[in-house]
Amino acid sequence: MQDNMSIIGVPMDLGQSRRGVDMGPSALRYAGAIEKLQELKNDIHDLGDIAIARPDTANAVEASNLKNLKQVMEASEELASIVDQEIKKNRFPVIFGGDHSISIGSLAGIGRHYENLGVIWYDAHGDLNSSETSPSGNIHGMPLAVSLGIGHEKLTNLAGYAPKIKPENIVIIGARSLDPGEKELIREKGIKVYSMHEIDRLGMPNVMKESIDYLKGRTDGVHLSLDLDGLDPSEAPGVGTPVIGGVTYRESHLAMEMLAEAEILTSAEFVEVNPILDDKNKTAAVAVGLMGSLFGEKLK
Structure with missing residues (x-):
């Protein structure tokens, strides 16, 4: 894994309906994300946050x-x-959300650099909805489908090409809330x-070994x-769509450590860090701890 990293904050809260997740990048920085990465990597460039345009509320729901x-x-x-x-x-992109x-x-930015980009989607949800299957119309439930070329053409054709990824190169870990259209x-x-089942x-060690071997x-x-809602809400409460029965903090650390060792x-x-819904920025602190394990922090 590269030592030269670029941090990009995306204070986006328009893909869903609960305010506050736009403060996610700030919460991660406040919890020490940049300092943690600087401890572990030699060359960190924090590019700050991109600007997000606010919608005209009268036209918030479009075609x-x-x-x-x-x-x-x-x-x-x-x-x-x-x-x-x-x-x-x-440079290795590390992106802070935002929903x-x-x-x-x-x-869209990453996919053009790889013939067969793999994706590990660590999440309680599949995010495989489209306008036809989504119960809410919230775009944060659609990014994986969009990246497969399924959905509104303004999204699927983003950056001038589609699809960005292939279904056989995806592994979803931690799923426990899938809509009928997503299951199909x-x-x-x-x-x-x-899934959590x-x-x-199997245990997290076997799940991660199988996932790594499959993608390698x-x-x-x-x-x-x-997505921080992949973890159980008792350990990561500051998320917009919590689902009980999630991955534990310890299991998540192990998963990140195994990814670090695999160097893939x-x-x-x-x-999905939302400090408005959080308890003393606990969820951002959890995320920073997981970054430590992912990028090579060792106990000994």
């Missing part, structure tokens, strides 16, 4: 039942461009999913998209 489509699309385009430029400089809709831009898409596309039955054999780069990651993002 096809998608909320704030224009603003999400514009922010995604800007993020994709920045990520693309940083990879061209041979999970930011992954549309992340994957997972079956149809053969997407690899480790598999994590409980078929990808030329791997992006980690870590080429980019990463941490999303």
